[in-house]
Amino acid sequence: AQSVTQPDIHITVSEGASLELRCNYSYGATPYLFWYVQSPGQGLQLLLKYFSGDTLVQGIKGFEAEFKRSQSSFNLRKPSVHWSDAAEYFCAVVGIGGYQKVTFGIGTKLQVIP
Amino acid sequence: DGGITQSPKYLFRKEGQNVTLSCEQNLNHDAMYWYRQDPGQGLRLIYYSQIVNDFQKGDIAEGYSVSREKKESFPLTVTSAQKNPTAFYLCASSTSKENTEAFFGQGTRLTVV
Numbered sequence: 551a552q553s554v555t556q557p558d559i560h561i562t563v564s565e566g567a568s569l570e571l572r573c574n575y576s577y578g579a580t581p582y583l584f585w586y587v588q589s590p591g592q593g594l595q596l597l598l599k600y601f602s603g604d605t606l607v608q609g610i611k612g613f614e615a616e617f618k619r620s621q622s623s624f625n626l627r628k629p630s631v632h633w634s635d636a637a638e639y640f641c642a643v644v645g646i647g648g649y650q651k652v653t654f655g656i657g658t659k660l661q662v663i664p
Numbered sequence: 665d666g667g668i669t670q671s672p673k674y675l676f677r678k679e680g681q682n683v684t685l686s687c688e689q690n691l692n693h694d695a696m697y698w699y700r701q702d703p704g705q706g707l708r709l710i711y712y713s714q715i716v717n718d719f720q721k722g723d724i725a726e727g728y729s730v731s732r733e734k735k736e737s738f739p740l741t742v743t744s745a746q747k748n749p750t751a752f753y754l755c756a757s758s759t760s761k762e763n764t765e766a767f768f769g770q771g772t773r774l775t776v777v
Contacts, residue, residue: 559704582762582763584765586768591752591771591773592770592771593668593670593754593768593769593770593771594707594754594756594768595768596765596767599765601763602763640706640707646762652709652766654706654707655706656704656705656706657706
């Protein structure tokens with residue numbers, strides 16, 4: 551069975567500092583990987599996705615993620631965090647069978663301090 | 665503008681009542697999904713539908729029911745059999761392709777009073 555681990559439930563960074571949110575997955579083959587962001591009381595917005603090809607993926611709002619097969623990881627990064635990035639971030643993995651087989655991590659809540 | 669609309673945004677229910685959450689999409693997506701979100705548990709799949717007039721149970725379907733009479737609509741009914749219905753409910757849709765992402769609505773917060 552596939553699984554997703556986001557080891558950091560809560561992260562605090564200073565505005566302007568770099569950010570890395572960790573995501574590890576378990577799946578027998580190369581999965582489809584996603585990062586979503588959720589502001590309080592809102593739905594999920596797709597930041598970026600990995601299906602195949604280049605392992606460094608660029609997304610919206612200045613985010614990027616790198617797929618590392620050897621480490622089963624898909625960490626999200628941003629070189630300089632803005633106060634508006636404060637939100638909850640979810641990593642998700644989709645295996646064979648389409649999106650009905652998606653598994654979400656429990657989320658990482660990001661706090662940005664001045 | 666294409667997207668997914670969930671209504672209402674907030675919903676209060678008395679114990680023992682059924683309530684229906686609306687989800688409409690104009691993205692021409694074949695597949696639609698309902699998730700439940702609780703703090704610290706991520707998103708859990710309640711039901712999904714890949715085509716009109718067909719739907720399947722997800723991981724936590726007990727106490728919920730759905731219908732898919734139109735491609736654009738996938739309403740979720742929270743029945744009185746659901747023991748702990750207070751949660752944030754998210755609807756999503758996607759194409760039927762395997763390498764696809766889902767688009768989410770803004771959610772409905774259901775509170776049992």
